Amino acid sequence: MNDVKLTSTLAFRLGTLGAVVTERFSARLTAHDLKPKQVGLLAVLDSGAAASQLDIAKLMNVAPSLVVSLADRLEELGAVRRERDPSDRRRQTLTLTARGRDLLSACTEAAAEIDAELTEGLGPEEAEVLRGAMRKLAGRHGLPAD
Amino acid sequence: MNDVKLTSTLAFRLGTLGAVVTERFSARLTAHDLKPKQVGLLAVLDSGAAASQLDIAKLMNVAPSLVVSLADRLEELGAVRRERDPSDRRRQTLTLTARGRDLLSACTEAAAEIDAELTEGLGPEEAEVLRGAMRKLAGRHGLPAD
DNA sequence: TATTGTTATACTCTATAACTATA
DNA sequence: TATAGTTATAGAGTATAACAATA
Numbered sequence: 244m245n246d247v248k249l250t251s252t253l254a255f256r257l258g259t260l261g262a263v264v265t266e267r268f269s270a271r272l273t274a275h276d277l278k279p280k281q282v283g284l285l286a287v288l289d290s291g292a293a294a295s296q297l298d299i300a301k302l303m304n305v306a307p308s309l310v311v312s313l314a315d316r317l318e319e320l321g322a323v324r325r326e327r328d329p330s331d332r333r334r335q336t337l338t339l340t341a342r343g344r345d346l347l348s349a350c351t352e353a354a355a356e357i358d359a360e361l362t363e364g365l366g367p368e369e370a371e372v373l374r375g376a377m378r379k380l381a382g383r384h385g386l387p388a389d
Numbered sequence: 390m391n392d393v394k395l396t397s398t399l400a401f402r403l404g405t406l407g408a409v410v411t412e413r414f415s416a417r418l419t420a421h422d423l424k425p426k427q428v429g430l431l432a433v434l435d436s437g438a439a440a441s442q443l444d445i446a447k448l449m450n451v452a453p454s455l456v457v458s459l460a461d462r463l464e465e466l467g468a469v470r471r472e473r474d475p476s477d478r479r480r481q482t483l484t485l486t487a488r489g490r491d492l493l494s495a496c497t498e499a500a501a502e503i504d505a506e507l508t509e510g511l512g513p514e515e516a517e518v519l520r521g522a523m524r525k526l527a528g529r530h531g532l533p534a535d
Numbered sequence: 536t537a538t539t540g541t542t543a544t545a546c547t548c549t550a551t552a553a554c555t556a557t558a
Numbered sequence: 559t560a561t562a563g564t565t566a567t568a569g570a571g572t573a574t575a576a577c578a579a580t581a
Contacts, residue, residue, distance in 0.1 A: 249432045249493065250533035252500040253507055254410050256523045258425065259532050261407010264400050279404065280548090286395045297562055306550050311564060333557045333562040347395065354398040361399055364529055369522055376511055376519040377402045383510055386405050387396035426571090443539060452573050457541060479539040479580045 264357060271353040275346055276320065280305070284313050285322060285347040288339045290387065295334045304385070322346050410503060417499040421492055422466065426451070430459050431468060431493040434485045436533065441480045450531070468492050 249255050269279055283303060293299045296314060300307040314337055317323040322343035328334035339347070362370040382388030395401050415425055429449060439445045442460060446453040460483055463469040468489035474480035485493070508516040528534030 247497055247501060248436075248533075248535065249428065249497040249500055250436070251524070251535060252497065252504050253520060253523060254414055254500040254503040255432075256527050256532070257403070257407045257507075258411040258414060259407075259429075260523070260526055260530065261403045261405075261411070263530050263532070265404040265407070268400055268404060278548095282395065283405075286401075290394075290396070295562075307563070308551085308565080309549060312549095331558075331562085335563065351393055351395040351398065354395055354400040355393060357400040358398050361403075361526060361530075364525055365522055369518060372515060372518040373522040374399060376515055377399060377406070378397070379510055380406055380507060381402050384406060384409050386402070386409070387394075389394065389397060424571090441539080453540070454542080454574085455572060458572095477539085477581070481540065 264361070267357055268354060271357075272350060275349060277346065277350065280309070281313050281317055282347065282350045284310070284317065284337075285339065285343055285350070286387075288323065288337055289344070289347055294336045294338070295328070296337065297334075299337070317343070320346070410507070413503055414500060417503075418496060421495060423492065423496065426455070427459050427463055428493065428496045430456070430463065430483075431485065431489055431496070432533075434469065434483055435490070435493055440482045440484070441474070442483065443480075445483070463489065466492070 265279055272278060272282060280303075284299065287293055287299055287302055293302050296310045297307055300310045303310070314323060314325060314335075317337075318325055320342070321340060323337045324340055326336050326338070328336050362373070365373065378388060411425055418424060418428060426449075430445065433439055433445055433448055439448045442456045443453055446456045449456070460469060460471060460481075463483075464471055466488070467486060470484045470486055472482050472484070474482050508519070511519065524534060
């Protein structure tokens with residue numbers, strides 16, 4: 244017999260808790276007129292890991308057409324600058340503006356506040372092991388590891 | 390200065406890893422013609438925590454109209470039985486069938502396989518602490534704790 | 536009147552495919 | 559011809575609002 248419950252698997256808990264956390268993050272972002280994916284794009288630019296829209300799409304695992312609309316919105320907000328690459332005029336290079344860095348910083352703070360809420364009921368060592376394990380899992384599954 | 394990176398917050402990692410895991414779970418469910426929310430409903434019924442559609446909607450934090458369509462589909466698959474409550478004929482009572490229990494069991498096994506993939510790179514103690522912490526977090530944020 | 540479930544409708548997010556411009 | 563980006567269109571998923579049946 245299999246008396247393991249679905250709801251006690253790591254997979255179920257990661258999926259459902261991830262949705263709750265994203266919803267909570269999203270609620271805080273409304274103050275800055277931002278959506279999670281837009282903030283994700285800011286973080287990609289900040290990391291310096293990609294600059295052209297196509298590279299960004301690959302890194303974020305989203306369709307290139309989605310990057311267009313994310314970048315449109317971020318440009319409207321003054322958070323990114325879009326420039327044609329002079330050496331290959333098909334490429335659009337996105338760069339963070341000062342405003343973009345400020346926004347990313349505010350969003351990072353919002354995430355840190357959620358972290359505090361999440362780890363409130365955990366012991367300090369337990370929280371530290373959790374953070375370490377999540378970092379490893381991220382790295383092993385194609386997400387930023389630092 | 391705030392040199393904490395967004396991508397290293399617990400909130401970001403839970404959100405993104407949760408999406409990856411849900412996607413992976415979803416891919417395995419296609420073999421049974423099921424979607425994650427439908428399986429979630431099976432798990433609710435199995436737990437005995439709710440039976441009427443409205444109670445289920447509240448428990449799952451979804452709109453009552455969504456429960457209608459989830460239940461329609463599960464009924465088509467022969468996974469649940471829908472009966473009017475004789476004592477209050479407005480209520481529809483959902484119960485798991487043997488087929489529903491089999492499906493839930495298969496989906497639980499799929500989740501357990503994902504768990505194995507996830508914890509592969511972790512030490513046994515580390516994995517155990519991770520499981521314990523996730524259980525606590527689930528319990529504190531309105532998700533099943535057992 | 537209030538409540539349960541249902542149906543009709545609309546909204547959000549995202550992908551696919553067709554298109555433009557550069558190479 | 560192939561590639562980067564864009565636009566047009568479509569699909570999945572879910573919510574809101576109007577409605578029907580029952581209390």
